[in-house]
Amino acid sequence: MLLKSLRLGARRLATVARDPRFATVQDADLRIFESICGRSHVKTTEIDNYKTDWTKAFGGNPACVLLPASTEEVSAILAHCSKRKIAVVPQAGNTGLVGGSVPLHDEVVLSVKRINKHFEFDEASGILNCDAGFILEELDNKLAPHGYMMPLDLGAKGSCMIGGNVATSAGGIRLLRYGSLHAHLLGLTVVLPTEQGTILNLGSTHKKDNTSLHTPHLFLGSEGQLGVITRVAIGAVPKPASVQSAMLGVDTFESCCNVLRMARRHLSEILSSFEFLDREVMIVLDEALGLKPVLKTNPRFTLLVETSGSNEAHDTEKMERFLAQCINDGLASDGVQAQSVAESAAMWRLRESAPLAVAADGFVFKNDVSLPLKHFYGLTEEVRARCSSMTKRIVTYGHLGDGNSHLNIVAKEYSKELYDKLYPFIYEWVNAHDGSISAEHGIGQLKLPYAGLGKSPAERELVHRIKSLFDPNGILNPYKSF
Amino acid sequence: MLLKSLRLGARRLATVARDPRFATVQDADLRIFESICGRSHVKTTEIDNYKTDWTKAFGGNPACVLLPASTEEVSAILAHCSKRKIAVVPQAGNTGLVGGSVPLHDEVVLSVKRINKHFEFDEASGILNCDAGFILEELDNKLAPHGYMMPLDLGAKGSCMIGGNVATSAGGIRLLRYGSLHAHLLGLTVVLPTEQGTILNLGSTHKKDNTSLHTPHLFLGSEGQLGVITRVAIGAVPKPASVQSAMLGVDTFESCCNVLRMARRHLSEILSSFEFLDREVMIVLDEALGLKPVLKTNPRFTLLVETSGSNEAHDTEKMERFLAQCINDGLASDGVQAQSVAESAAMWRLRESAPLAVAADGFVFKNDVSLPLKHFYGLTEEVRARCSSMTKRIVTYGHLGDGNSHLNIVAKEYSKELYDKLYPFIYEWVNAHDGSISAEHGIGQLKLPYAGLGKSPAERELVHRIKSLFDPNGILNPYKSF
Numbered sequence: 007m008l009l010k011s012l013r014l015g016a017r018r019l020a021t022v023a024r025d026p027r028f029a030t031v032q033d034a035d036l037r038i039f040e041s042i043c044g045r046s047h048v049k050t051t052e053i054d055n056y057k058t059d060w061t062k063a064f065g066g067n068p069a070c071v072l073l074p075a076s077t078e079e080v081s082a083i084l085a086h087c088s089k090r091k092i093a094v095v096p097q098a099g100n101t102g103l104v105g106g107s108v109p110l111h112d113e114v115v116l117s118v119k120r121i122n123k124h125f126e127f128d129e130a131s132g133i134l135n136c137d138a139g140f141i142l143e144e145l146d147n148k149l150a151p152h153g154y155m156m157p158l159d160l161g162a163k164g165s166c167m168i169g170g171n172v173a174t175s176a177g178g179i180r181l182l183r184y185g186s187l188h189a190h191l192l193g194l195t196v197v198l199p200t201e202q203g204t205i206l207n208l209g210s211t212h213k214k215d216n217t218s219l220h221t222p223h224l225f226l227g228s229e230g231q232l233g234v235i236t237r238v239a240i241g242a243v244p245k246p247a248s249v250q251s252a253m254l255g256v257d258t259f260e261s262c263c264n265v266l267r268m269a270r271r272h273l274s275e276i277l278s279s280f281e282f283l284d285r286e287v288m289i290v291l292d293e294a295l296g297l298k299p300v301l302k303t304n305p306r307f308t309l310l311v312e313t314s315g316s317n318e319a320h321d322t323e324k325m326e327r328f329l330a331q332c333i334n335d336g337l338a339s340d341g342v343q344a345q346s347v348a349e350s351a352a353m354w355r356l357r358e359s360a361p362l363a364v365a366a367d368g369f370v371f372k373n374d375v376s377l378p379l380k381h382f383y384g385l386t387e388e389v390r391a392r393c394s395s396m397t398k399r400i401v402t403y404g405h406l407g408d409g410n411s412h413l414n415i416v417a418k419e420y421s422k423e424l425y426d427k428l429y430p431f432i433y434e435w436v437n438a439h440d441g442s443i444s445a446e447h448g449i450g451q452l453k454l455p456y457a458g459l460g461k462s463p464a465e466r467e468l469v470h471r472i473k474s475l476f477d478p479n480g481i482l483n484p485y486k487s488f
Numbered sequence: 489m490l491l492k493s494l495r496l497g498a499r500r501l502a503t504v505a506r507d508p509r510f511a512t513v514q515d516a517d518l519r520i521f522e523s524i525c526g527r528s529h530v531k532t533t534e535i536d537n538y539k540t541d542w543t544k545a546f547g548g549n550p551a552c553v554l555l556p557a558s559t560e561e562v563s564a565i566l567a568h569c570s571k572r573k574i575a576v577v578p579q580a581g582n583t584g585l586v587g588g589s590v591p592l593h594d595e596v597v598l599s600v601k602r603i604n605k606h607f608e609f610d611e612a613s614g615i616l617n618c619d620a621g622f623i624l625e626e627l628d629n630k631l632a633p634h635g636y637m638m639p640l641d642l643g644a645k646g647s648c649m650i651g652g653n654v655a656t657s658a659g660g661i662r663l664l665r666y667g668s669l670h671a672h673l674l675g676l677t678v679v680l681p682t683e684q685g686t687i688l689n690l691g692s693t694h695k696k697d698n699t700s701l702h703t704p705h706l707f708l709g710s711e712g713q714l715g716v717i718t719r720v721a722i723g724a725v726p727k728p729a730s731v732q733s734a735m736l737g738v739d740t741f742e743s744c745c746n747v748l749r750m751a752r753r754h755l756s757e758i759l760s761s762f763e764f765l766d767r768e769v770m771i772v773l774d775e776a777l778g779l780k781p782v783l784k785t786n787p788r789f790t791l792l793v794e795t796s797g798s799n800e801a802h803d804t805e806k807m808e809r810f811l812a813q814c815i816n817d818g819l820a821s822d823g824v825q826a827q828s829v830a831e832s833a834a835m836w837r838l839r840e841s842a843p844l845a846v847a848a849d850g851f852v853f854k855n856d857v858s859l860p861l862k863h864f865y866g867l868t869e870e871v872r873a874r875c876s877s878m879t880k881r882i883v884t885y886g887h888l889g890d891g892n893s894h895l896n897i898v899a900k901e902y903s904k905e906l907y908d909k910l911y912p913f914i915y916e917w918v919n920a921h922d923g924s925i926s927a928e929h930g931i932g933q934l935k936l937p938y939a940g941l942g943k944s945p946a947e948r949e950l951v952h953r954i955k956s957l958f959d960p961n962g963i964l965n966p967y968k969s970f
Contacts, residue, residue: 128860128861129749130745130748130749130860130861130862131860131861131891132752153752153753174698175698175702177696177698181695181696185667185671185672186671186695186696188670188671188673188702188705189667189668189670189671190667191670204946205946206944206946206947206950207944207947208947210858210922210924211860211922212858212891212923212924212927213663213668213858213890213891213892214659214663214668214858214887214890214891214892214924214927214928215858215924215926215927216656216657216659216709216924216926216927216928216929216930216931217924217925217926217931217935217939217941217942217943218709218931218939218943218947218951218969219706219709219710219714219951219954219970220657220670220705220706220708220709221706221947221950221951221954223670223702223705223706223708224701224702224703224705224706226702226705227698227700227701227702228701232701244752244753244756244757246756246757247756263612266612267611267612270614270635270726271635271726271798272798273798274726274728274729274797274798275726275728275757275758275796275797275798276757314757315756315757316753316754316755316756316757316806317802317806320799320802320805320806323802324798324799324802376692376694376695376696376697378610378612378613378693379610379612379613380612405696408695408696409613409694409695409696410695410696440692440693441694442692442694442696442697442698442699443699444697444698444699445694445696445697445698446696446698447698448698449698449699449700453699457699457700459699460699461699461700462688462689464686464687464688465688465689465690465700465703468688468703469700469701469703471957472701472703472954472957475953475954475957487700488701
């Protein structure tokens with residue numbers, strides 16, 4: 007139910023024809039792959055989990071799934087595929103939402119999940135150097151005894167892998183506090199799809215290194231189209247000793263923005279989340295899942311504010327002052343500070359259940375856009391004015407602190423008429439209001455037709471030329487973004 | 489005196505011959521430049537400040553200095569220079585230390601200092617969008633009334649410009665707290681040296697934007713060799729309400745590393761500087777400049793710890809607990825917390841005067857390297873063992889929290905024998921111990937002969953191919969890094 011809307015993309019893209027330049031995998035190729043990875047790591051059956059991604063909306067029929075265990079095996083695979091012009095889709099945790107990690111036709115899937123042996127953590131500097139196939143949560147667990155954690159956190163942390171996090175420039179719920187992965191990435195080992203299977207060690211394990219072009223950052227958000235990431239050097243962050251949560255009820259969107267300003271001032275260095283839910287989300291949470299609001303005053307907007315710090319007494323005091331100031335200044339009409347882990351969990355349950363609530367409510371057209379704060383809720387209002395009569399409900403939640411809105415349009419069922427009313431209208435509106443049509447999910451297959459929106463021909467040409475430089479035969483993750 | 493050692497690089501590089509592929513600027517070219525920039529902004533006299541950089545160690549005889557006022561003027565200049573194969577050196581504040589921003593022969597200097605009109609700050613998101621020619625300190629002053637500041641701070645802040653900060657991936661003294669510029673850079677306008685003078689708007693003004701390759705980050709540390717940066721979108725950070733300083737005396741280098749661990753735990757989110765000075769620096773500060781140490785116990789090592797936070801009472805308490813724990817655990821033999829701005833200034837004066845003290849003491853061979861903490865001071869000890877008898881003194885200070893050591897070797901006067909004893913030994917030692925030969929200063933002209941150290945042929949080839957992609961005629965900042 008949750009993922010119905012995404013199937014749209016798959017339907018449309020099924021019409022993209024297979025590129026005849028790519029060779030079809032033959033038995034001889036399978037024998038070579040077996041000689042590289044070992045027989046049991048070249049799979050042609052029981053590969054459903056590799057064919058389609060987490061959304062089940064995208065997928066193809068890969069000729070085989072390869073499970074190399076090392077950078078060298080990836081190199082040998084890519085060298086062979088380059089010579090033979092066999093298309094390859096790199097895959098890590100396969101938890102994306104835009105169809106970027108699965109084949110469209112018969113591309114070979116190259117999974118990095120077995121490249122998960124090397125783990126090296128320098129507690130003095132906080133720098134982690136590890137294989138790309140480690141699951142994000144595993145890394146967090148391994149860092150915890152040292153007093154550190156990964157600088158990013160996602161809903162998919164139990165299955166997404168660090169190599170995929172880097173390839174997609176994953177955002178998540180700690181971004182406000184710790185910044186994007188650009189703030190932490192230091193070095194990469196990547197394999198290029200060349201006839202030599204070129205292995206590159208890029209960057210280093212130093213926080214400061216100005217000895218070359220900072221090429222690792224080009225792979226952040228490259229969606230597996232420049233090379234296969236096999237190892238990652240990244241800065242970890244100290245694990246906070248204290249995490250505090252609070253919810254505020256706010257009557258106007260302008261006041262929400264003022265509460266954010268107030269949070270930046272009062273909570274400053276410990277502010278770790280600033281999440282937004284409108285009243286319509288609260289209603290569907292109750293109606294669809296029976297989840298009652300924490301705030302009983304039925305405010306127009308609900309804000310969920312979280313801090314992560316090193317001193318519980320200090321953090322509690324900061325949060326109390328922040329809440330008091332918001333109430334005193336009339337910015338918030340209601341405010342509750344969580345007094346226990348259970349109360350904090352109840353707040354987060356509302357925010358984290360929002361996608362499930364709308365999915366249970368009907369067919370959902372999901373969106374993931376960045377907007378300047380002054381236009382953040384304008385999009386929702388515009389879409390309501392445009393097509394309320396055709397929908398069941400229109401709700402918005404998201405990461406207000408990052409300017410990242412998740413506008414969800416719910417209908418009884420999929421309707422081509424509603425789709426055409428929504429798209430490309432939403433993307434064009436976002437573009438016209440200086441926004442981004444993909445804040446954190448990427449382009450993949452889903453947004454490919456709109457990838458050029460707001461980009462100049464010169465930017466497009468540069469991106470294509472960079473792609474050709476890294477992937478001269480265009481065999482890596484074809485039919486996607488670039 | 490300070491900069492004697494750098495002249496070494498200039499002497500050596502004077503032997504790099506002018507590339508005959510480059511055209512010599514003719515009167516007709518000057519007329520075209522005048523038609524683009526206006527007559528008074530094409531200079532052939534009174535250009536000393538553009539010919540040599542801040543070090544006075546590097547420089548050439550530019551055919552002219554161009555002072556365009558806009559992206560469009562830069563585009564017209566680079567289009568003409570591309571057609572005519574005229575070599576161009578982009579220049580911003582010209583405060584570098586490695587000869588990256590000045591010509592070697594007759595290259596035209598293209599200064600961005602007049603591109604300093606556009607300034608747009610969104611207080612809600614904290615995102616700044618401004619021209620490349622703004623001086624860093626000016627930007628800080630413009631942000632202060634909004635409660636924000638730039639995420640970087642340098643000794644050169646009064647003259648360095650944001651375009652140059654990005655081009656060199658400037659580090660500085662706030663890096664420990666706010667991260668590198670990768671953490672903050674969001675978008676760039678750049679002009680490529682093509683026959684069209686291609687203008688590119690790369691990235692955006694959003695904290696989250698996964699709609700394309702993250703190309704702006706490729707310009708961080710590109711040292712003006714890929715394109716000319718004319719506009720920058722960058723995240724500013726809330727200005728701290730409270731800044732605290734303390735000095736600790738420590739008897740072993742291992743204890744210094746343990747104090748750093750302790751600081752990460754106790755000061756965590758407010759730790760903004762962790763600076764290191766050895767006893768030899770303290771002695772030369774006294775002997776050369778008459779600066780007395782703050783700590784009277786003559787410790788083997790002195791650490792300067794600074795916090796930047798939003799709540800003075802909380803920050804003071806955190807600092808007190810941290811100091812008490814270091815003393816109680818026997819990590820530090822001495823510790824003083826600054827009780828006033830004057831006391832804090834006295835601590836910083838010692839650290840900031842260290843380069844001046846060694847310069848006043850004799851001829852200095854300066855170094856800027858990153859090392860794993862376990863090898864941080866090993867380099868100093870190794871160099872002492874190797875050539876103490878040939879030197880006046882060997883001292884080390886630096887940004888221990890970032891793993892960035894500034895090892896300074898002082899001699900009575902320049903000696904080729906000592907130079908040959910030090911180099912390439914130091915760079916090779918750093919490379920063999922997993923370090924970086926340039927932490928924050930870059931390669932420029934000074935370290936060009938060693939730029940390949942520790943890099944694979946494949947990495948070098950990739951970098952050269954990226955350079956060719958952006959600068960097909962190789963006219964931009966020649967004879968430098970790539």
